[in-house]
Amino acid sequence: MEPVYYMEYSESFKIVNEMYTALYKYRNSKAWGPFKIQDIKTRAYEGAKKRWAELKKISRKERLVKVSFYEDSFTCVTGDVTQEFSYGEIECICETDTTLALVADKKWKKEGFIALKKGSVKGKSLADLKEFLLKKCTKAGGSIRHL
Numbered sequence: 001m002e003p004v005y006y007m008e009y010s011e012s013f014k015i016v017n018e019m020y021t022a023l024y025k026y027r028n029s030k031a032w033g034p035f036k037i038q039d040i041k042t043r044a045y046e047g048a049k050k051r052w053a054e055l056k057k058i059s060r061k062e063r064l065v066k067v068s069f070y071e072d073s074f075t076c077v078t079g080d081v082t083q084e085f086s087y088g089e090i091e092c093i094c095e096t097d098t099t100l101a102l103v104a105d106k107k108w109k110k111e112g113f114i115a116l117k118k119g120s121v122k123g124k125s126l127a128d129l130k131e132f133l134l135k136k137c138t139k140a141g142g143s144i145r146h147l
Contacts, residue, residue, distance in 0.1 A: 003068035005129045009120040011055070011063045011078060017048035019115035022101045025147035026094050026113070067116055069132065076114060085114070087136035094145045100130070101147075105139065 063079035
């Protein structure tokens with residue numbers, strides 16, 4: 001089955017740091033008292049540094065990230081690890097300058113957050129992908145939260 005939308009990009013520390021920054025900005029939007037921007041950047045950098053070290057233990061080679069969006073679900077393949085997700089699990093779609101983040105509901109067994117590199121959609125526009133996700137991710141309430 002051919003995907004409706006497809007993204008592909010190389011995994012790098014810069015991307016991991018951008019994804020952690022999006023995660024911490026999202027968590028900050030849920031916090032009782034907002035963090036300072038510098039706190040978010042510091043925490044994100046520390047989290048990304050730790051995660052990057054873990055990733056380098058798994059594979060010393062640069063890994064390709066491939067995300068395929070189908071009508072019923074989407075998959076994320078990083079190196080030789082494949083994860084499948086349901087649109088029904090996504091409760092929030094967030095966007096930063098560099099990432100599009102999908103936040104899953106509390107029942108999700110996985111990490112609960114997947115961030116995708118903007119500008120990596122192949123053959124179609126990012127605007128079309130966002131419109132598609134808004135239709136499919138009904139729990140997201142029909143809007144994208146800008147972080």
